[in-house]
Amino acid sequence: MKPAPFQYTAPETVEESLVLLHTFREEGKPLAGGQSLVPLLNMRLARPSVLIDLNRVRELSYIHDEDATVSIGAMTRQRAVELSSLVREKLPLLAEAVRYIGHPQIRNRGTVGGSLAHADPAAELPVVTLVLGAQLVVRGLEGTRVLRPEEFFVSFLQTALAPEELLVEVRFPVHRTYGTAFLEVARRHGDYALVGVAAMVQMDGERCTEARLGFTGVGPVPVRLPEAEEAATGRPLDDSTLGEIARIVAARLDPHSDIHASATYRKEVAGILAGRALRLAAERFKQREGA
Numbered sequence: 001m002k003p004a005p006f007q008y009t010a011p012e013t014v015e016e017s018l019v020l021l022h023t024f025r026e027e028g029k030p031l032a033g034g035q036s037l038v039p040l041l042n043m044r045l046a047r048p049s050v051l052i053d054l055n056r057v058r059e060l061s062y063i064h065d066e067d068a069t070v071s072i073g074a075m076t077r078q079r080a081v082e083l084s085s086l087v088r089e090k091l092p093l094l095a096e097a098v099r100y101i102g103h104p105q106i107r108n109r110g111t112v113g114g115s116l117a118h119a120d121p122a123a124e125l126p127v128v129t130l131v132l133g134a135q136l137v138v139r140g141l142e143g144t145r146v147l148r149p150e151e152f153f154v155s156f157l158q159t160a161l162a163p164e165e166l167l168v169e170v171r172f173p174v175h176r177t178y179g180t181a182f183l184e185v186a187r188r189h190g191d192y193a194l195v196g197v198a199a200m201v202q203m204d205g206e207r208c209t210e211a212r213l214g215f216t217g218v219g220p221v222p223v224r225l226p227e228a229e230e231a232a233t234g235r236p237l238d239d240s241t242l243g244e245i246a247r248i249v250a251a252r253l254d255p256h257s258d259i260h261a262s263a264t265y266r267k268e269v270a271g272i273l274a275g276r277a278l279r280l281a282a283e284r285f286k287q288r289e290g291a
Contacts, residue, residue, distance in 0.1 A: 003041035010053040014139065017057055017166060022141050024050045025163040031055070032075060032114030035106055060113070060168060063087065070172045074113025082107060091172050092284075093132060093180035093198060097124040100182070103190045113167045116152070119159045119221075122192040124184070126153055127222035129170065131198040131214035137169040146171075153221040178202055179285025181277040184216070185269050187260060193217045194261045195269045199277035203285045206236045213245075213274055218255040218266055225252050228274060237282050245278070246271030 011017045021028055029048035031037055032055075040046040054060070060075035063084050070090050072081065081087050081098050088095045101107055101115070101124055115125045116136065129136065130149040138145045138152075138161060145165075152160050161167060184196030196216040202209045211232035215223045228248045235241045248271075255266040 004044055004047045006041075006048055007050045008053065009050060010056050012056045012058075014057060014059060014166070014168060017052060017054060018139060018141050018164070020050070020052050021166060022164040024052075028052050028163070030117075030166065032117070033077070033110040034114075035102070035110045036114070036118045036120070054166075065090070068174055070174060072112050072170050072172065074111060074117075074167050074169060076112050078107040078110045078112060078115070079104065081112060090174045090176075091132070093182055093200065094125075094128050094172065096180070097128045097182040097196075097198065100124050100184055100186075100193070100196070106190070112170060116170065117159060117161060117167050119153055119157050120192065121156055121220050121222065122194075122196070122217040124182070124193070124196060124216065127196060127198050127214040127216040128182070129172075130222045130224060131200055131212050132172050132175065134173070135171040136167060137171065138165050139168045140165040149222065155220040175200065178210075179281040179283070179288060181280035181284065183273050183277045183280070185273065195255075195266050195273060197270065197273040197277045199274070199281040201232070201237070201278060201281045201285055203282055203289075208232045208235060208237050208241075208278075208282065211278060213249075213278070215249075215253065215270055215274075218253045218270055223253065225249060227252055232278060237278050242275035242278060246275050249274050 027049040031051055031053045060073040062073040064071040065086055078098050078101055115123055136147045136152045178200045181199045184193035186193050194217055198214040200212040211229045213225055213228050228245050231245050231248055250267040250271045253267050253270055255263045257263045
């Protein structure tokens with residue numbers, strides 16, 4: 001199929017982009033990497049009157065080291081994140097998760113901001129921002145807002161972005177004293193995850209002193225489970241603890257069923273992946289501390 005007719009614009013600055021978004025509001029649609037939007041256009045599931053192509057806005061493509069924070073521009077390609085030695089060193093969870101996004105051809109075009117603004121609940125980047133405690137910087141002509149992931153992601157393919165606003169930057173805090181791991185199950189490599197888990201831990205010997213667990217593919221937005229995190233804290237991550245965590249995960253999550261997997265399957269897989277991710281993160285913490 002071919003998309004419905006639309007007007008095409010290609011601004012070269014953030015300010016130009018914001019003026020266009022403000023002018024056209026609901027009738028305008030920003031285009032970043034196009035990996036999600038272009039198929040929607042072709043199937044006529046999206047019918048904007050004006051397409052605002054952001055690919056010439058070069059000021060939004062960067063990875064900046066700010067010591068305790070790594071700031072990534074919204075138009076930064078996912079492949080640039082994947083290949084960044086800075087990201088591998090300071091944000092290993094992001095570096096690991098981004099490799100699960102589609103295939104290299106997809107990551108060559110797909111952008112960090114585009115994936116987050118699309119807000120697919122099975123995508124990898126939203127749950128990474130949640131677990132790392134990132135800040136999402138949103139700009140409009142009336143000013144700038146800084147949102148937490150819990151505020152930014154609203155529901156399936158819905159965010160807190162107003163029609164005249166643009167996601168311009170993601171600020172990732174650097175967690176130097178954690179071990180991290182990202183795991184997911186998909187029907188084929190490169191497909192959206194049926195279930196994905198992001199984990200972060202701190203250890204004191206064999207005892208876990210802090211844990212963070214985030215899940216993707218199990219609801220309308222990425223999810224953290226404080227009960228499961230608390231069950232890991234203060235205890236060794238042995239079979240007994242991880243078994244208890246798996247039971248908590250299965251009991252607390254409320255995923256949907258679809259043609260790809262049932263809710264029951266997703267619950268069981270989420271519990272198993274949570275245990276594997278916590279154990280792997282703990283091993284990496286020990287390796288990092290021993291380095």
